[in-house]
Amino acid sequence: MSVRLLTASGLRRTLGERVLWQDFALNVEAGERAALIGPSGSGKTLLLRALAGLDPLEAGEVYFQGRAQHEWPMPNYRARVMYLPQRPPPGEGRVLGELRRPFALRIHRDKAFEVSQAAALLAALGRDAAFLGLDVARLSGGEAQLLALVRALLLNPAVLLLDEATSALDPDATLLAERLVCAWSEAEPGRALVWVSHDAAQRGRVATREVGLQTVEMTP
């Protein structure tokens, strides 16, 4: 009864002479929360970028909802398979403006930005409405991560690709963010997460499955 949401096969990535991963396959089903594990430098971020279509694929193919990535118009694809970088760019102006900003993009024009929805998501993360009025240039690294997370959730993607999305948060805020994201993934059918995290306890709390990124043996 499972629905294949995001699949990949035969992926390869090299950096210069070094092969990071080769013949990598992934199958994320709706409702799943996959934790991507691998040592530092194993190319977890590059894998998420490849899944988001931000880097060209060296080999293999990524399928979303059964359709190859290269057949999707990329804005449509990325609006559904959304990548959150570890260090989101600060942006400019106030938090409210930054949350509203992607709604001006053509792909999101038919969606309406609701301040109440943004405030509700922030409340779930332990922030009150005053957060909306903060200058984004003065946000801490953790607050910038919260802003990016709320912004992504407001855009209603199907798959979230989270790259250490809570790495700069304090433990309480981390738990709140995990709870919010888990609740989001279960709120509607057809949603899934791929989460890169170095924190084994976090993976235990969030992930329904772990995916290892060690397909290539390094020769010393």
Add this chain to the structure above:
Amino acid sequence: MSVALSFHQVALAAALMLVNALLSWRLQLGLGREIVVAGARMTVQLLLVGLILGWVFALRHPLTVVGIGLVMTLLAAQAAVGRARRRYARIYLDSFLSVFGSSFVLTGLTLAGILQVHPWFEPQYAVPILGMVLGNTLTGVSLSLDRFTSDVVARRSEIEGLLALGATRWEAAHAEIASAVQTGMIPTLNSMAVLGIVSLPGMMTGQILAGAPPDTAVRYQIVIMFVLAASSALGSLTVTLLAFRALFDARDRLRAERLRGVKG
């Protein structure tokens, strides 16, 4: 007509370089060699240009005029890339296309449409006007190119952040495109603002020296300023769009790896 100059008089002016040489020697600036080389180089270049122009003017053939125009354009396109600290594979071609496209179109329009010179390739008009247009376009193209290629690297996370949210490549790079085109147009806009107050434009001065009535010289200068502004705007826009096409692919990806840093 202006007073004819003999070689003696030119040599007299060259003696003024002795002031620089003397200063360098007394203050131990170590510039003596450079002063001599720069002075000699300038003299040889200009004498050569004088010879070539004399030949082009005497021939009065459209092919020689267009030919020398193309050589000037090639040199300008190469110089425009010179400033860019980051380059991609087709950067020289893109620079040439922008400098060539804007300069030739604007010079052609000026000669045939505004000044209504007969024949249109009359070298006395075509060569100096193309030269001025090229000089200005080169500045605009070079500033835009440098700005855009630097911004794309410096603001990579902002651009890719927008792409990741579903922006098209145009939406994601719009701010960088706009600021590159603006940067290219700033020198022309600045010089227009102070023209005649702080600086007396070279062409107008030259025409007055050559005996033209000031009001004619002024009208020529106004025409030229508008042409220069239009050409540098067109050149800046073209080169920015070409660089945009080179650095963003059809799959709405930023291909920053196509840029190579240049030492210096």
